[in-house]
Amino acid sequence: MSIPVLVARAVFPQTLERLRASFDVRHNADDTVLSQDQLIEALQGRQGLLATGSEKVDERLLDACPKLRVVANMAVGYNNIDIAACTERGVLATNTPDVLTETTADFGFALLLATARRMAESEHFLRRGEWKKWSYDMFTGSDVHGATLGILGMGRIGQAIARRGALGFGMRVIYHNRSRLPEETELPLGARWVDKETLLRDADHLILVLPYSAESHHSIGEAELALMKPTATLVNVARGGIVDDAALARALREQRIAAAGLDVFEGEPRVHPDLLTVPNVVLTPHIASATVATRRAMAELAADNLIAGLTGGRPPSPINPEVLRRGR
Numbered sequence: 001m002s003i004p005v006l007v008a009r010a011v012f013p014q015t016l017e018r019l020r021a022s023f024d025v026r027h028n029a030d031d032t033v034l035s036q037d038q039l040i041e042a043l044q045g046r047q048g049l050l051a052t053g054s055e056k057v058d059e060r061l062l063d064a065c066p067k068l069r070v071v072a073n074m075a076v077g078y079n080n081i082d083i084a085a086c087t088e089r090g091v092l093a094t095n096t097p098d099v100l101t102e103t104t105a106d107f108g109f110a111l112l113l114a115t116a117r118r119m120a121e122s123e124h125f126l127r128r129g130e131w132k133k134w135s136y137d138m139f140t141g142s143d144v145h146g147a148t149l150g151i152l153g154m155g156r157i158g159q160a161i162a163r164r165g166a167l168g169f170g171m172r173v174i175y176h177n178r179s180r181l182p183e184e185t186e187l188p189l190g191a192r193w194v195d196k197e198t199l200l201r202d203a204d205h206l207i208l209v210l211p212y213s214a215e216s217h218h219s220i221g222e223a224e225l226a227l228m229k230p231t232a233t234l235v236n237v238a239r240g241g242i243v244d245d246a247a248l249a250r251a252l253r254e255q256r257i258a259a260a261g262l263d264v265f266e267g268e269p270r271v272h273p274d275l276l277t278v279p280n281v282v283l284t285p286h287i288a289s290a291t292v293a294t295r296r297a298m299a300e301l302a303a304d305n306l307i308a309g310l311t312g313g314r315p316p317s318p319i320n321p322e323v324l325r326r327g328r
């Protein structure tokens, strides 16, 4: 009898076909976001879950689904999964690193350009039919080339953004990360580690690429925004909750910083209402990794992980490999 698994959201038909060749697949084909109770119900007796960031895998779910052995997240971020609880129960968790690094860095940079050069605001102005004449100071923004790029969180995506900034736009790159990168990684990026306060004070453009955790919750709030230059832009392509969105909306309204570009939000898909009414913010619906090729690669990697994890192979990207070492 084939192993029962749940695919919690719609995925590419090819990915589904591959999974169906290995497993007895229950698929949430209409792509509704399942409530926790619905998810638990759908997982009964199932050994594998292909999840996205929308499904919360916590102690309650794990205790209610004792047959579960592998959770394959179709995302690099995994703050939706309680990894310690998984490890304790011998449940393998996997994610999709690397395949989305360059695509996400492209988007981070696009959002930085759109924010600094006021693209969304000026496009709305044009669409509203308000463009009557050219003026010397119409939608003047701030330069990206040659400016100081600050990066908070210098993992794979942070480094890919640094490369774009340093090599493509001649930017001076400073970063803050818990641990400093080895010199041989820093050198080609021209990147310099600084403390968080220096990062906030010196960056012309600050981009956030750190993972979400209790520790990084509201890493950017009132106090941090107060340290930034009034001309600075802030971009978040990491996770909602890293920025205190209410504090950011106030800072934008009072022009304590110049502008922000946000792809992720606290409590998304809800967006703080004050962010919807300030003009100097570019808002996108968590699409930094959304190219066809990259989403395909993420789905395939999640499927690879699920198949290997449940059939005795070597999952390519385990988050808690100790579960494999321990044997289950």
Ligand code: DGY
Pocket: 053, 074, 075, 076, 077, 078, 100, 238, 289
């Ligand atoms: C990720 O992979 O973590 C992206 O944010 C998509 O969820």
